[in-house]
Amino acid sequence: xxxxxxxxxxxxFIFLFIAISCNKKISTASGFITSNDVENIEPxxxxxxxxxxxxxxxxxxxxxxxxxVRNIRVNFHIVQRADGTGNFDKNLGRQYVKNIINYxxxxxxxxxxxxxxxxxxxxxxxxxxxxxxxxxxxxIKNDDGIYFHRDEELYFMTNSGKDRxxxxxxxxxxxxxxxxxxxxIFLLAxxxxxxxxxxxxxxxxxxxxxxxxxxxxxxxxxxxxxxxxNPPEYFKREWLERGLLDHEIGHVLGLGHSWVTNDRxxxxxxHRNCWNFGAPPCNVVSNNVMDYNTYRDAWTPCQxxxxxxxxxxxxxxxxxxxxxNWCHLDTSKNVKIRRTSIWDxxxxxxxxxxxxxxxxxxxxxxISLPKxxxxxxxxxxxxxxxxxxxxxxxxxxxWEGIVVEEKxxxxxxxxxxxxxxxxxxxHPFSKESL
Numbered sequence: 001x002x003x004x005x006x007x008x009x010x011x012x013f014i015f016l017f018i019a020i021s022c023n024k025k026i027s028t029a030s031g032f033i034t035s036n037d038v039e040n041i042e043p044x045x046x047x048x049x050x051x052x053x054x055x056x057x058x059x060x061x062x063x064x065x066x067x068x069v070r071n072i073r074v075n076f077h078i079v080q081r082a083d084g085t086g087n088f089d090k091n092l093g094r095q096y097v098k099n100i101i102n103y104x105x106x107x108x109x110x111x112x113x114x115x116x117x118x119x120x121x122x123x124x125x126x127x128x129x130x131x132x133x134x135x136x137x138x139x140i141k142n143d144d145g146i147y148f149h150r151d152e153e154l155y156f157m158t159n160s161g162k163d164r165x166x167x168x169x170x171x172x173x174x175x176x177x178x179x180x181x182x183x184x185i186f187l188l189a190x191x192x193x194x195x196x197x198x199x200x201x202x203x204x205x206x207x208x209x210x211x212x213x214x215x216x217x218x219x220x221x222x223x224x225x226x227x228x229x230n231p232p233e234y235f236k237r238e239w240l241e242r243g244l245l246d247h248e249i250g251h252v253l254g255l256g257h258s259w260v261t262n263d264r265x266x267x268x269x270x271h272r273n274c275w276n277f278g279a280p281p282c283n284v285v286s287n288n289v290m291d292y293n294t295y296r297d298a299w300t301p302c303q304x305x306x307x308x309x310x311x312x313x314x315x316x317x318x319x320x321x322x323x324x325n326w327c328h329l330d331t332s333k334n335v336k337i338r339r340t341s342i343w344d345x346x347x348x349x350x351x352x353x354x355x356x357x358x359x360x361x362x363x364x365x366x367i368s369l370p371k372x373x374x375x376x377x378x379x380x381x382x383x384x385x386x387x388x389x390x391x392x393x394x395x396x397x398x399w400e401g402i403v404v405e406e407k408x409x410x411x412x413x414x415x416x417x418x419x420x421x422x423x424x425x426x427h428p429f430s431k432e433s434l
Contacts, residue, residue, distance in 0.1 A: 012235030030405040031415055032427040037404050043387040043418035051365035051388055054264075056307035056345035059129045061272035066335045066347055070311050071323035072249070073135035073182045073213040074101070075145040077175050079189070082152040086189045087219045089319050090148055093187075096222070097134070097146050099238040104245055105131045113297045116287045118269045124301050130309065132249075133323055135182050145182075149175050156191040157216040159205075162367060163191055169340035170214045182396075183252060183321050185245070190220055206244055215244060246289050253318055254310045255303055258290040312346040314366070314394075326350045327395035329370040337361045337381070348394060349373065355381035355412065366390040371397035377404050377412025387418030391425070401427030 050056055059067060076097045080087040103360060110127045115123045119342035154174065159166040176184045183320055194200045202224075204217030222237050258268035267288070274282035276294045287295035290303065310318035326348035333351035337359035346366040352373055355361050357380040364386035369375070371393060377383050383402065386393070393399045404412040 003187055030403055032401045033404050035429055037411070038429065039413065039415045041415060041417045047387065050344045051346060052309065054302065054309045057308035057327060058274065058301045058305040059126045059308065061124065061126060063127060063129065064206055066343070066349065068326065068333070068348065068350065070130040070308070071325060071423045072130060072321050073323050074132045075135055075147065075177055075182050075184055077147045077149060077184060077186045078153055079149045079155045079171060079186060080173070081155050081189075082150050084150055086155055086192065087187065093148065094144070094146050096218070096238060100242050100245060102135060103239045104242040107242060107246065107297060111297055113287060115226050115298045115300060116284060117271055123267050126299075126301055126304055128299055128304060130311070133267065135178070135323070135364045137177050138403055147175065147177065153206055155189050157188040157214055158191050158194055161194075166207055167209070171214070172209060176212060179211060181320055186212065186214045187218055188214060188216045190217060204241060204244055206248040208248050211252060211321060213248040213252065215248060226228050240328050243289070247296055250290050253307045255290050255306060258288045258303070260269045263290070264306065266298060267300040267302050269431070277381040298338050309345070312366075314347070324395060325372055326368060327397070329372040331380070343367070352376065355383055357381055362386060363391070364394065368394035369399035371395065372400060374400035375402045377402070377414065379405055379410040379412060380408040382413040382415070384415045385417065385420050387420055391420070391422050393424035398426040401425050
């Protein structure tokens with residue numbers, strides 16, 4: 001009897017559940033967009049193309065979900081005299097290079113400091129979002145990206161006298177490796193005759209020439225700047241010299257000297273360019289990376305905006321130096337749009353774009369999605385593609401396309417303004433919609 005009773009009620013509740021479920025009439029669907037999913041709008045005559053404005057490339061105060069850290073490929077050349085003297089040997093040289101990269105990346109990662117100038121300033125302190133990556137040549141067996149050369153004619157760098165070669169590219173032309181794709185950094189020595197002069201200032205200094213950098217004096221400073229300290233134990237030499245390295249690479253990345261008035265940045269004030277603190281006017285000293293100062297540990301929003309604009313610009317010399325870490329799909333780097341977001345700068349993404357039910361994304365510039373990447377629009381979400389936009393895969397592969405989801409008659413929306421560009425799209429939609 002009890003068993004019949006239980007069977008009856010079990011059947012009843014199963015029937016009731018099915019009836020309720022059927023009454024809800026829930027329907028869901030998704031698929032790559034067709035021309036029927038697209039709303040076309042004519043562009044406004046006065047719409048400005050802002051894709052080349054540095055202000056649209058300034059990093060967020062915290063790494064945003066649609067920003068990535070850019071890795072700059074570098075290698076190092078240590079040029080010795082013909083007999084192997086005058087510069088770092090192979091063991092110490094390799095360790096020095098690794099140390100200076102580590103200290104530079106440490107400062108780039110977490111050390112951006114508040115600007116000292118102007119006095120009382122409130123210049124935002126933002127993440128730099130770029131690093132250096134030592135890059136071997138894959139065509140050279142057991143290569144580590146650190147090279148040693150013996151050359152009596154090219155081991156030195158000097159800016160005066162009969163052997164003046166400060167701006168000459170001879171050593172670069174002779175020894176550069178992967179010059180189009182890797183930033184070549186040459187560590188040179190002071191000329192032996194210069195060091196014999198009592199008036200010669202054996203300072204470390206550098207110069208950027210195209211996509212290469214020449215630096216002189218690191219070896220001399222390592223051994224002779226403080227005779228009371230045992231250099232192999234004195235890690236601060238590399239730490240201090242990383243400021244010079246960052247400064248010269250800053251020039252390669254498109255930055256000018258910040259104490260002048262024509263560096264294109266209003267947040268880098270002109271000043272007397274004092275090396276360190278002292279009597280007025282040196283009672284307050286700049287610490288900006290593009291000044292001549294002891295510290296070189298501050299980057300302004302404008303400077304970072306210029307650097308990242310150059311990184312994003314197709315075919316720029318700065319972009320060619322980047323490690324392409326946006327080619328392969330990484331779902332941990334998916335971009336989720338939950339509210340209104342407008343992208344007025346170009347971006348390289350490593351994950352999918354997912355627009356939520358209350359999200360609205362406007363793309364006004366170039367966007368690269370990885371192989372297999374796609375844009376998914378939830379019901380109620382909206383994607384707006386501006387007239388100057390380009391949706392592509394920058395790595396010669398295909399990205400999937402745009403998926404519109406539907407639920408109970410509500411679909412994701414796609415609006416296209418004018419005739420933006422779609423390339424490398426595995427599931428394109430009808431060209432009549434463009």
